[in-house]
Amino acid sequence: MSNKVDLFDLDEIAQEERAVKIGGEEYPVVESSVGEYITLIREEKEAAKANEEENIGEDEVMLKMIEAISRSIPTCPEEKLKGLKPKQLFALMTWLTQANSAAEEGEEPEKP
Helix, strand or coil: CCCCCCCCCHHHCCCCCEEEEECCEEEEECCCCHHHHHHHHHHHHHHHHHHHCCCCCHHHHHHHHHHHHHHHCCCCCHHHHHCCCHHHHHHHHHHHHHHHHHHHHCCCCCCC
């Protein structure tokens, strides 16, 4: 009699590589862990809420976004992120958040 084990190997789940192009240079996007993804979402919500309530200024919102983005794109210098236009920064944050959501569902993230 054979003792077969039904094994679901999470290590085999392939993660496609993603990158973002900023100022002509490509930077790899590091896949977030569940904990990092939760932190990213919370920080985005907190920054938006604080901005709506005017507890913090837009400068603080953008600095928090840069901090969050830096965790997903650690090889990109902070000064490079600070050199983006606000529209680019918000689009990047949205794309990173959507990319994590899409990865959960096995879908391709939409480009903003």
